Amino acid sequence: MDMNNSTLTIDEKKALKELKDCLNELLSDRIVGLILYGSRARGDYDNKSDIDVAIIIRGLTRELKNQVFETIADIELKYLTPLSTLVISEEHYEFLKQRERRIALDIESEGIPL
DSSP states (O other): OOTTOTTSOHHHHHHHHHHHHHHHHHHGGGEEEEEEESHHHHTOOOTTOOEEEEEEETTOOHHHHHHHHHHHHHHHHHHTOOEEEEEEEHHHHHHHHHTTOHHHHHHHHHOEEO
16 A cells, blocks of 8 residues: 555554554455555545445355454454445456446555555
8 A cells, every 4th residue: 555645644543554554464365455545545535425335255254254354343443444345246346347237446546446
């Protein structure tokens, strides 16, 4: 991630770095993508904009998904930073891309890998 991204505050950058580090520890080689998208990636955000993050995981199970959401909640509380996360399996993400669903197209076109 470009830590000089001016669309993010210092605390938001810290939150995203910690999210990346925690997910790497939790999921290691299962992470297919950790991608900032939406208004923060495009640069057309305002002070009410949240931070959209797609987390694409190979072999995603319900248990793993719950662990990811617990990690996200802890980081949101620690940094008082709202993260709007899409936690999705690699298979489902590929399906959405093939079907040209808006969310997948947005992530592909405007996404910034973290």
